[in-house]
Amino acid sequence: MSIEWVNRAVDGLRAWGREKGVEVDVDEVRLLCDYASDYLEVNELGDFRPGTFEELLLEIYPRKVIAPPESAGETVAAARTLVEFLVDTGEIAPKTAMRIRAVLDEIEPEMPAALADTTKFGMAKSIFSAINADSLDLADPAAVQRAVEEFDGLDEDACDCPGCAPLPAVRLAPPSEIARAVREVPLLRDAHLLVEWMAEGGRTTTVRKALRVKDARLVTEEAGVERPALAWRLALDLGLARLEGTTVFVEEGFIPLASRDEEDLLDLWAATVEFLIEAPVDITGNEAVDESIYAVHDLLYRLQVPVPPDGVAEYLRELAAGERVEGLDEALDRLAYTGTVHHLGGGVALTSHGLWGLRELYLEIGLEPPIAADLAEGDASGLISGLITSGLPAEVAEGDIERWLAGRTPEQAAAELLGAVAGAPAEMRGIAVTIVDRLSAEAEPAVTRCLDDAELRPHAIHWLASRGLPAPALTQDELLWVSVDMLALALPAAQIDPDGFAENMAVSGPPPYLIEDMWRVDHPDVVEVLELLGNTLPDKVTAKAARKAAFKARSRGIR
Incomplete structure (x- = not known):
């Protein structure tokens, strides 16, 4: 928006109103000028045309402005005042003014319905319109305090649907790649x-x-x-x-698409994504998809993996209170035409430029989606800690690991990874060992050197023995220790999904006789591991053995 010309226009309008004795709704006229500048390429007062007002009052206002339908008359009146100012000051010709007045006459009876039509609401308006304006009186300190307390307590009953979860960190393609892709949309x-x-x-x-x-x-x-x-x-x-x-x-x-520079292409694409997400238009021809166009893109952004059509259909059914979604395959094909999504691995996912554009939209409405660092560019410590804290989807993290390993020989990679976790917590050690486990026998020298480290030794023995390389036998104490250590790695995920953990343990967990002896292990996480097993294992006998072992470990003072 060109603030300068809008400010000059409003100042001129005030002076004109005083001179003519006309009451001017300055705030409403300023809003008209602001939106005309932002969305309709109006750069001066003389650019207003009949179509400008039609687009403003029947498309832009319903999409952006939170206003009751009964306020439409005030807005149209302000538009009429603006027209009289424009013609009186010579900014538009009398014939143009006549055409605008005729359009305003047509708009006035239509605008209340447009303001009330929720299908026209843009994303931000839809969000804020859902908030009861009477629920918070900012002049009342007690009401403010209640609102703060209610906000603080939201986490206790937080919704776990994708749209309410924090935005995940994303990896964006370089701007040059996005610009090249935009040219092909x-x-x-x-x-x-x-x-x-x-x-x-x-x-x-x-x-x-x-x-x-x-x-x-x-x-x-x-x-x-x-x-x-x-x-x-x-x-x-x-x-x-x-x-x-x-x-x-x-x-x-006007510049042809193929001739636009990188910056122009990125601006053009950001505006295109906003149009697709917010504009009340037929995007795919499928009503269920078009009414949930933001929700579909938001789902794909948060998951960052290809979602099968059945998965998208299930999500749309939830949004539509169980209504069946028909013709989804065709709708997704039509959505791919827009450039925001593509078919990948049997599902649909955001394109690299779709991901970038949606993030720009989040920024526009005041969210701050995190950017994930490229873990392949750091050292072993950065890779391991990044895998723990970045929240990257598994596919993205896997790509980082592969590129990190590609820059090193197996021996170098093993030496860096195992050296970075000497004396570290079990979660970090487990990630390092898991990555080393995919290395070939060429890593043997680096792994063998870890036989002298009490915490890494059991893992090193297992690695060597599984490849038929010379290795000492695991003692019973070492077997118990490495069992606890690997279970400790699973603790964070198990706390999030205890049922999934229990299913895995039922298939591949340690046998009861091994669990019964785990209390003897001098491992900092042994009590937590045994308590988790005791609370989640489906087999009652094994779960009881874990609870008894946890009691013995606590009695030993192991924490």
């Missing part, structure tokens, strides 16, 4: 093609600025534009086209 390509095709042919729109049915058919046949109606709405939203009445012109400064 079918929807953006079609929007540019369509504008040039319409302008060169001297074609016109309907009075509602929509594409004519005949032109939509012709541009598909002649230029290969796949979704003309959607591409046209995007072209108008991005300001690629200019309308004079119903005649289409290429906007001044």
